[in-house]
Amino acid sequence: MGVDFFIGLFLATLIVALFTSRLYRLIFWYSMNSLVLGILALMIGKALDDKAMLVTGIATLVIKAVGIPYMLKHFSEKFHFVRQIQPQISAHYAIILIPAILVFTFYLSEPITHMIEGNANYIAISISSLFLSLLLMMEHRHVAPKIIGFLSMENALFLLGITATGGMPMLVELGIFFDLLMAIVVMNLLFHKEEVSS
Amino acid sequence: MLILLVLPALVMFAVSFSHHRKAKFLLPISSVAILLPIVKLFWLPKPYAIWGNYLVADRLDTYVLLISSLVGIGVTLALLTLDKHVKVSPKAYRRFYRFFAIFWVGLIISILANHMGIYWIGLELATLSTVYMIKTNHTPAAHKEAWNYMIVGAIAISLVLFGIILMYASAKPILGEEAMRFDLLLSHAKEIPSPFLFEMGFAIATVGMFVKMGFFPMNLWLANIERASFYPVAALFSGILESAVIIGFFRFSKIAEQINYAHLYGFVFVYTLLTIFIVAFLIFRAKDFMRLFSLSGVEHMALIALFWVSGGTFAALLHFGAHAFLKPALFLSTGVLESRGKYRIAGALRGYKGKKGELFWVLVSLFLLAIISLPPSPMFFSELYGFAAMVEMAKQSDHMLAMIAAILFLLVLLSVIFYRFVTLYQSMKYEGKEEEKRVYGSELAALVLFALCLLVLLLPSSFAYLRSIV
Amino acid sequence: MIAYLVTITILLLIAPILLFFIKVLKMRMLYKKPVSLLQGYRNVAKLMQKETLISEEASGMTRVAPFLVLSPLLVTLFFLPPVVQGAFYVSFVDAFTITGLIALSTFFLMLLGLDSASAFGGMGSSREAFISALVEPAMILTVFSVSMMAGDLGVGQAGVNLASHFPKAHMASFLFAAISFFILLIAENGRIPVDNPETHLELTMVHEAMVLDITGVYLAIIETAASVKFVIFASLFASLFLPFGMQYAPPVAFVLFLVKLFMIAAAVALIEVNTAKLRLFKVPNLLGIAIVFAFLSLITFYVLGA
Numbered sequence: 001m002g003v004d005f006f007i008g009l010f011l012a013t014l015i016v017a018l019f020t021s022r023l024y025r026l027i028f029w030y031s032m033n034s035l036v037l038g039i040l041a042l043m044i045g046k047a048l049d050d051k052a053m054l055v056t057g058i059a060t061l062v063i064k065a066v067g068i069p070y071m072l073k074h075f076s077e078k079f080h081f082v083r084q085i086q087p088q089i090s091a092h093y094a095i096i097l098i099p100a101i102l103v104f105t106f107y108l109s110e111p112i113t114h115m116i117e118g119n120a121n122y123i124a125i126s127i128s129s130l131f132l133s134l135l136l137m138m139e140h141r142h143v144a145p146k147i148i149g150f151l152s153m154e155n156a157l158f159l160l161g162i163t164a165t166g167g168m169p170m171l172v173e174l175g176i177f178f179d180l181l182m183a184i185v186v187m188n189l190l191f192h193k194e195e196v197s198s
Numbered sequence: 199m200l201i202l203l204v205l206p207a208l209v210m211f212a213v214s215f216s217h218h219r220k221a222k223f224l225l226p227i228s229s230v231a232i233l234l235p236i237v238k239l240f241w242l243p244k245p246y247a248i249w250g251n252y253l254v255a256d257r258l259d260t261y262v263l264l265i266s267s268l269v270g271i272g273v274t275l276a277l278l279t280l281d282k283h284v285k286v287s288p289k290a291y292r293r294f295y296r297f298f299a300i301f302w303v304g305l306i307i308s309i310l311a312n313h314m315g316i317y318w319i320g321l322e323l324a325t326l327s328t329v330y331m332i333k334t335n336h337t338p339a340a341h342k343e344a345w346n347y348m349i350v351g352a353i354a355i356s357l358v359l360f361g362i363i364l365m366y367a368s369a370k371p372i373l374g375e376e377a378m379r380f381d382l383l384l385s386h387a388k389e390i391p392s393p394f395l396f397e398m399g400f401a402i403a404t405v406g407m408f409v410k411m412g413f414f415p416m417n418l419w420l421a422n423i424e425r426a427s428f429y430p431v432a433a434l435f436s437g438i439l440e441s442a443v444i445i446g447f448f449r450f451s452k453i454a455e456q457i458n459y460a461h462l463y464g465f466v467f468v469y470t471l472l473t474i475f476i477v478a479f480l481i482f483r484a485k486d487f488m489r490l491f492s493l494s495g496v497e498h499m500a501l502i503a504l505f506w507v508s509g510g511t512f513a514a515l516l517h518f519g520a521h522a523f524l525k526p527a528l529f530l531s532t533g534v535l536e537s538r539g540k541y542r543i544a545g546a547l548r549g550y551k552g553k554k555g556e557l558f559w560v561l562v563s564l565f566l567l568a569i570i571s572l573p574p575s576p577m578f579f580s581e582l583y584g585f586a587a588m589v590e591m592a593k594q595s596d597h598m599l600a601m602i603a604a605i606l607f608l609l610v611l612l613s614v615i616f617y618r619f620v621t622l623y624q625s626m627k628y629e630g631k632e633e634e635k636r637v638y639g640s641e642l643a644a645l646v647l648f649a650l651c652l653l654v655l656l657l658p659s660s661f662a663y664l665r666s667i668v
Numbered sequence: 669m670i671a672y673l674v675t676i677t678i679l680l681l682i683a684p685i686l687l688f689f690i691k692v693l694k695m696r697m698l699y700k701k702p703v704s705l706l707q708g709y710r711n712v713a714k715l716m717q718k719e720t721l722i723s724e725e726a727s728g729m730t731r732v733a734p735f736l737v738l739s740p741l742l743v744t745l746f747f748l749p750p751v752v753q754g755a756f757y758v759s760f761v762d763a764f765t766i767t768g769l770i771a772l773s774t775f776f777l778m779l780l781g782l783d784s785a786s787a788f789g790g791m792g793s794s795r796e797a798f799i800s801a802l803v804e805p806a807m808i809l810t811v812f813s814v815s816m817m818a819g820d821l822g823v824g825q826a827g828v829n830l831a832s833h834f835p836k837a838h839m840a841s842f843l844f845a846a847i848s849f850f851i852l853l854i855a856e857n858g859r860i861p862v863d864n865p866e867t868h869l870e871l872t873m874v875h876e877a878m879v880l881d882i883t884g885v886y887l888a889i890i891e892t893a894a895s896v897k898f899v900i901f902a903s904l905f906a907s908l909f910l911p912f913g914m915q916y917a918p919p920v921a922f923v924l925f926l927v928k929l930f931m932i933a934a935a936v937a938l939i940e941v942n943t944a945k946l947r948l949f950k951v952p953n954l955l956g957i958a959i960v961f962a963f964l965s966l967i968t969f970y971v972l973g974a
Contacts, residue, residue, distance in 0.1 A: 008840025008968055012847075015960050019953045091952035095802075099963045106971050115368070115392035121971060130360065134353070143345055150352045157359050164367040169375055171252070172315030176359075179322040183352070186326050189293075190333060190344055 003043055007125055010036045010159065014132050014152060015098065019091065023076060023083040023144055027069045030148050034064035037155050044162055052170040053162065059177060060158070068151065071184060076144060079191045087139040094139075101131050122163035129156035147187065154180060199248050202235040203310075207302040210274075214295035217288075222278060222295070226640070229274045232267045236260065245312075251379055254312035257667045261515065262445050263309050265522045268651050269437035270302060272644040273430050276530045279638040283533040284428055290334045301327040301434065308442045314362045314378045321358070321442055325351045325410075328439065332427040343426035350419055354409040358446075361403025365450075368395035380449045387456035397461055400454045404465070407443050408503075412496040413473040417480060424492040429533040432488060433526035436495040441522055444502060448514075451507055452668075463591075466507045470500040471604065478611040482618050486541050487532045490622070494569065495525050497615065498577075501584065510587025511668040512661075517580035519655050519664075524569045524577075527648040530641060531562045535626075537635050543622060545630020550637060558637045561645045563623065568652070570619045571612075576655050581612075671755035671918060676745050679903065682926070683895035684708025686902065686933050690859075691866075693937040708895065712888045720884030725785035733780040734886040738893040740769040744900050749827020749907035751925045752918040757824040763811035766823060767804055770856070770900070773893065774800055780890075781878030788870065792877025795948060799862060799874065802955035803855050809962035810848045813841060814908050816969055823904075830911035844965035846909045851958040853901045853936070855951075857894070860940045862951055872945055902932045 010033060017029035041057030044050075076083065089097065105128035112123060133156055137149030154176070161168045209228040213221050239246065245256040255263070277295075280286060286294075301324050308320025329351070333344040369377035371391050376382050390396050412420030424432040454462045477497045484490040498521045506514035535546045547559045568575035585605055592601030654660060688708045695702040704710075722730050744766060750757040774796065781793040811823065817835045818826035835842055855862045858875040868876055879890050906928040913924040946954060 004837075005839040005843070008843060008964075011964065011968075012844060012961065015964065016957055019957050019960075021950070021953065091956040095952070095956040095959050098960050099967075102964065102967055106967065112364075112395055112398065115395045124971060130356075137349065137353070146349050150349070150356070153353075153356050157356060157363065160360070161363050164363060165370055168363070168366065169315060169378060171313075172319070172378070175315065175319035179319060179326065182323065182326050186329050186348070189330050190341075190348065 003040065003047075003122075006036050006040045006043065007122055007159075010040065010155075011125055011129060011132075014129055014136075017148075017152070018087075018094065018098065018132060018136055018139070021084065021086050023081060023085055024073070026085070026145060026148055027072050030152060031065050031069040033152060033155055034060060034068075037159060038065055040159070041162055045167070048166055050167050052173070053167040055170070056158075056167070056173045056177075059173075063177060063180075064151070064155070068180075068184065072144070072148070075188065075191060081144050082142050085140050085142055085145050088141060089139045097135070098132065101135060102128050105131050123160060126156050126160035126163060129159065132156075150183075151180075199235055199239075200253065203232065203248075203306055204303050206232045207299045207306070210295055210302070211299035214292045214299065217292075225295075226271065226275045226278070229271045232271070233264075236264050236267055239263075245381070248310060251376075252313045252316045253307070253310040254381070255310055256381075258445065258448065258515075259310050261519075261664070261667060262441050263306070265519055266305060266309060266438045266441050268647070269433070269522055269526050272526060272530070272647050273298075273433050273437070275644040275647070276433070276533070276641045277430050278640040280428065280430060280533075282636075282638060283537055284335070286334060286428070287336075290336070294331055294334050297327040297330050298434070301331070301438075305438055305442050309445055312380050314366065314380065317446055318355070318359055318362055321446070322355050324439055324442060325355055328431065328434065331431045331434070332423060334431075335426065335428050337426070340426040343423045346419065347423050350416065351410065354406045357406030357409070358403045361399040361401070361406060364399030364402065365396050366399075368392050368399060380453070383453050384449075384456070387453050390457065393457045396457055397454065400450055400462075401465060403450060404447065407447050408469065408473075410443050411440055411499045412492070413469065413500060414476055417473070417477055417493065417496055420496060421480075421484075421489040421492045424529075425486070425488045429488070429529050429536075432492060432532075433529035436492065436529060437522050437526035440495070440499055441518070444499065444518065447503060448506060455507070463507055466503055467604070470504045471608070473497075473500045474608065474611050478614045481615050484618075485543070487535055487543070487546075488529070491525060491528050491532070494615065494619075495521070498525070498569075501581070505580070505584035505587060508584070508588040508591045510584045510590075512665045513580045513582075513584035513587055515664045515667060516576055516655070516661070517584065520568075520576035520580060520652065523648045523651050523655070524565055524575075527565050527645055528562070528569065530644055531558070531565070534558065534635055534637055534641065535562070542630070542633075544625045545632065547623075547626040548630065549632040549634050551634070554637045554639065554642055555635075558642055558645070561642075561649055563627065564649070565645075566619060566623050566626075570616045574656065576652065579656075669756045671752050672750070672757065675751050675755065675922070678922075678926075679745060679748075679899050680742075680896065682929075683892065683899045684712065686929060687895045687898055689930060690933050690937045690940070693934060694941055697937070697941050708891075712892065715883075715888035715891070716885060718884045720886060722883075723784040723786070723881050726783050726881075729779055729783045730882075730886070733776045733783070734882070734889040734893075736776040737773050737780065738889050738896070740773040741893055741896045741900060744769045745896065747824065748900065748903050749824045751903075751907070751914070752921045753914050754918075757828070759820075759822045759825040759828075761823055762821045763808050763815060763823065766811065766904075767807045770807075770897070771800065771804055773897070777875075777878055777890070777893075780882065784881035786881055788873075788877045788880050791870070792874055792880070795874045796878060798948070799855060799951060799955070802952060802959065803852055806848055806955065806959040806962045807852050807856075809959070809966055810845050810852065811904075811908075813845045813962060813965040813969060814849075816966070817841060817845075818908075823908075827907040827911065828914075830908060831914040834911065838969055841965040841969040842909075844961045844968065848958045848961040848965065849905055849909065850935075851954060851961075853905060853932075854939065855955060855958070857898045857901060859936055861943045861946045861954065864945050898933075899929070902929045905932055 013029050013033040013036060017026055020026050020029065038057050038061035041053055041060055045053030045057055106124045109124040109127045113121065130153060133149050133152040136152060137146045140146060206229045210225055213224060239255050239260045245254050247254050281291060304320045304323030304327060308317050308324060311317035311320060329344055329348045332347055333340055366377050369383055369390050372386060372389050373382055409416050424435060451462060474497055477493050481490060481493045484493060498517065502514050502518050505517060547563060550556060550559050568577065571577040571581050588601060588605060592598045685705055685708060688705055692702040692705055747758050747761040747766060778793040778796050781789040815821050815823065815826045817838050818829040820826050820829055858865050863874040864872045865875065867873055879887065882890060906925060910928050914921055
């Protein structure tokens with residue numbers, strides 16, 4: 001019962017993030033999303049008695065729910081991001097597009113649901129979160145929301161890993177975290193607009 | 199063994215922190231050192247486990263690793279004179295080397311990987327480190343393209359991860375946690391309980407990999423990125439990064455072949471034909487070297503993929519090897535060719551004085567002619583064998599006529615590209631003003647290295663080795 | 669039956685107190701000296717005695733519309749889920765009927781606004797239409813979703829079912845439907861952040877704009893209609909989403925229900941004090957969230973069974 005509730009919350013935070021037009025709000029919803037994801041990992045890990053998942057759950061909570069939003073805020077102050085991010089798709093179309101994406105992905109994952117052990121409906125939600133994160137990336141013009149879209153895509157993939165396969169091998173999860181951190185480092189460098197010097 | 203393999207990269211990383219002007223001349227020497235463990239790997243019995251079950255060297259691995267390392271050495275040589283051709287600050291130059299080192303490490307990990315997850319981690323590491331390398335060129339276009347690359351590259355890599363998760367999920371019931379290993383998947387492919395899930399994962403991962411290589415619909419993305427960055431970055435892309443991606447494709451498709459060959463073939467066939475169709479006409483319209491060469495790279499990669507799934511594995515590997523030497527050579531030479539202006543195609547091959555200059559323009563003309571598969575370039579042979587493999591495969595099924603039509607169509611497209619390159623060569627050689635261009639020793643050394651490698655590839659013993667790989 | 673009639677009468681009677689409770693709470697939180705809670709009744713009495721002036725350009729609609737604004741809402745009062753156990757309730761009315769009745773009332777309010785041929789009236793009506801178009805689908809979807817969870821399409825029966833079987837197995841959809849309905853409660857009743865009920869500035873009024881040209885008895889009727897609408901929404905929220913307490917003895921259950929209503933009003937007051945009014949073009953964002961959450965609730969219920 002609890003897992004259902006938290007997966008619903010995961011999707012809910014993502015959808016609210018799609019409608020917002022302020023950068024700090026978006027970062028806040030991303031951090032809520034990661035928080036719910038971490039709690040989910042801990043819950044499922046406890047149910048399956050899988051130590052690896054517990055560790056990655058805690059890592060998600062620390063890195064993705066606290067660390068990365070803090071760093072993003074730090075970047076936005078340091079590099080003076082544009083904080084007013086109006087979606088290119090106006091709310092009227094988004095209202096139709098988002099349910100259409102939900103229905104489309106649920107329909108798409110229908111054949112998969114028969115083939116996987118474990119609760120197949122969660123896979124449908126992970127796949128729709130993936131598509132909604134793609135939408136988040138596409139609907140904003142500025143770079144910062146695109147980064148957050150990419151990060152939510154990683155969240156959705158992590159959820160898929162947890163629910164579809166009962167956790168990917170530990171090494172892979174650690175590698176994914178490491179890559180995410182490296183992505184942040186690269187982003188930091190990318191934002192530096194150095195002057196052309198010979 | 200692993201330490202020896204990553205040692206040159208670590209040396210490069212360490213040297214990049216020193217401010218000494220001549221420090222970078224140490225690097226080609228240390229990079230050559232990577233050949234020693236690779237040659238040793240050739241003699242060891244395969245499959246040789248380098249790091250448990252995660253990094254395993256089999257014949258395919260060692261071949262691709264050898265080629266990538268040779269390209270890496272060549273690029274290190276050519277990097278010595280980067281600042282003579284383009285404007286780059288010393289700090290950016292050092293950062294470039296740092297990210298090159300990380301890139302090299304990621305590459306070695308992903309090429310040698312036997313574990314899907316490790317493969318993905320290496321690929322992501324390589325992708326992320328190239329992002330900054332694009333930005334070293336401090337123009338607004340490079341800044342925009344670096345972001346573009348980051349976003350699209352991130353999406354492509356995430357698609358690959360998504361595909362990997364689905365494939366892992368499909369094989370987990372029979373293999374448990376070991377379902378991430380390529381060799382186990384290959385041997386147990388027929389026992390996978392839900393083949394449709396695997397196919398879906400494979401399709402998604404392939405779309406991600408194809409997007410990364412610049413296939414439809416992202417053809418111009420890659421061309422723009424390579425245009426906006428320095429020429430060694432483009433050389434790295436086409437030589438090394440694509441080899442990491444294509445080895446993933448090779449492995450995944452071998453497993454998918456066991457599961458449902460018809461689906462695999464149809465999917466890849468249509469995709470690559472569509473890509474070659476679009477790219478042929480884009481090449482026809484390209485007006486500067488970098489875009490031209492990167493689009494031609496896309497076309498060759500598509501041919502490699504097509505040959506591999508048709509069963510012509512020898513042709514695919516030969517084509518891959520030849521392309522991996524020719525394309526970086528051409529990219530490195532654009533540093534010199536464009537030294538008088540980006541769009542000066544006419545007369546680019548004139549105006550070289552002295553022995554070095556003569557050798558340079560002879561080599562570049564030979565490379566240009568080799569890349570459009572004129573004999574005796576290895577590409578000529580590989581295309582012959584590749585088309586033969588396609589016809590051979592069509593004989594087994596009922597689609598002989600369709601296959602012949604497709605091959606004719608491909609030949610028409612290839613001739614469009616051939617025509618463009620020949621007119622390009624003629625205008626480079628015979629038209630335009632004579633403008634003095636300088637060639638530096640290190641670049642020439644890189645080009646000579648590539649030419650020698652190509653000649654080695656043409657030897658019958660190399661052919662025999664390639665035939666024995668799969 | 670008696671409990672039924674008593675409930676309706678009491679709901680009608682406390683309607684003005686509820687709205688003014690919100691106002692008093694807001695004034696208390698802003699450290700102002702609050703008006704009396706009974707001000708609503710005094711307003712109605714005062715308006716009844718005033719002269720009813722009608723604009724020259726107004727047609728017969730202005731004489732008829734106020735009654736047509738109030739009557740659907742009064743009818744809806746009869747269809748609400750029961751408050752005490754054993755009370756009579758109408759069990760066959762579903763989401764469409766309730767939304768339709770409320771929409772009917774809004775429709776006549778819009779016509780009323782247009783009828784006086786003033787610029788403000790037209791502007792208010794068009795804004796109200798804009799907001800209504802987004803609110804209605806969400807409301808239908810939300811109430812349907814809750815009815816599905818409760819196992820019966822009739823809203824009254826759904827309220828009874830929910831009180832006995834709280835849907836623990838469908839917590840996710842329930843939560844989404846609750847969030848969506850709360851946003852709709854704020855939007856339909858013209859509270860901040862959708863509309864400011866205390867202002868007559870052109871930039872910020874929707875509901876007030878439509879009734880700017882109405883005076884006397886008609887204005888009294890429209891103000892009553894606004895308070896009855898809030899009572900309807902609040903009691904729907906209380907019965908459907910806070911469905912506990914019906915099992916106690918009738919007086920206790922009734923008092924509990926009233927407490928729930930006042931708690932909802934307090935929540936609305938809290939939100940009003942802490943939020944700024946949204947720009948009109950940003951309102952679709954908020955209502956979009958309501959629609960998507962309603963849709964999500966329905967989908968989660970069907971596809972996931974969660």
